[in-house]
Amino acid sequence: MTKRTLAMLLALLALLLTGCGNAEPKTTEAEIGSQSTDDAAALPDTTEQKPVADAPMMVMVDNTLYQSTGEVSTVDGRCGNMDGEITSQTANGTDAPTENGQSNFGTGYGYQRIDDHIEVLIDNQWIVFEQDATVPRMVMVDGKLYQETGNLPSEPFCGTPDGSITSKTANRNDVPTENNQSNFSDNRDFVFIDEDTIYVSATPDWMEFKVITDSDV
Known part of the structure; x- marks a missing residue:
C-alpha cells in the first residue's frame, strides 16, 4: 500500500469518526427535549380552580337567610321550647341555604327566634345568627328617627317605660x-332619657339610641 493510499484511508476514517461523534449529541438533545415535554405534561394544571374556602355558617328560617356572628348568646331565663329545627343541609359547606329549615353545616340543631335574629343550639351553646344587615338598628318615636349607638346605659333602668315599639x-x-x-x-x-336620647329594651340589656338626621341614614 502506498503512502498516498494510506493517507486517504486515514482521512476517510477521521471523517467517519467525526460524523459519528456529531450524531450522538443530536440524539441526546432529542431525548432531553422529549423528556422535558413529558415532565411538563406530568405537572399539575395551574389553571385548575382551587377549592373555595368554607363559607360562614348559615341558616334559612321564615324565608330569611341568617349568618353566624360567631358569638355565644348571653340570653338568660330562656324557655326550653324550640321554635324549630334544622332538617336539611346544602350539598356542601360553601352553598347558601335556599329552603326553610336548611343550613350549610348540618341537621338536627334546634333554634329559637330572638327578636330580629335566631339562636341555634350547637354543642350545648346558643350561637347567634343574624340577618346580613347593611342598615343599623333604628326606631321612630314621636316623629324622630333614632339609631342604636352600641352603648349600654351608664346605669340600669328599672322604672316604668314611656312606650312600646x-x-x-x-x-x-x-x-x-x-x-x-x-x-x-x-x-x-x-x-x-333626654331630648336626643332614648333607651330601648333589648335582650338582656337596654340599649342607647340617639336622634339622627336624614344624612346619617
Missing part, C-alpha cells in the same frame, strides 16, 4: 317611617 318594617334594612316602629322588632319598650 309595636310594629316592624318589612325588611331588616328598611328605615322606620311610622311612630313606634323599628327595623328589628315589634316587641320592645322604650324610655326617654
Whole structure:
C-alpha cells in the first residue's frame, strides 16, 4: 500500500469518526427535549380552580337567610321550647341555604327566634345568627328617627317605660317611617332619657339610641 493510499484511508476514517461523534449529541438533545415535554405534561394544571374556602355558617328560617356572628348568646331565663329545627343541609359547606329549615353545616340543631335574629343550639351553646344587615338598628318615636349607638346605659333602668315599639318594617334594612316602629322588632319598650336620647329594651340589656338626621341614614 502506498503512502498516498494510506493517507486517504486515514482521512476517510477521521471523517467517519467525526460524523459519528456529531450524531450522538443530536440524539441526546432529542431525548432531553422529549423528556422535558413529558415532565411538563406530568405537572399539575395551574389553571385548575382551587377549592373555595368554607363559607360562614348559615341558616334559612321564615324565608330569611341568617349568618353566624360567631358569638355565644348571653340570653338568660330562656324557655326550653324550640321554635324549630334544622332538617336539611346544602350539598356542601360553601352553598347558601335556599329552603326553610336548611343550613350549610348540618341537621338536627334546634333554634329559637330572638327578636330580629335566631339562636341555634350547637354543642350545648346558643350561637347567634343574624340577618346580613347593611342598615343599623333604628326606631321612630314621636316623629324622630333614632339609631342604636352600641352603648349600654351608664346605669340600669328599672322604672316604668314611656312606650312600646309595636310594629316592624318589612325588611331588616328598611328605615322606620311610622311612630313606634323599628327595623328589628315589634316587641320592645322604650324610655326617654333626654331630648336626643332614648333607651330601648333589648335582650338582656337596654340599649342607647340617639336622634339622627336624614344624612346619617
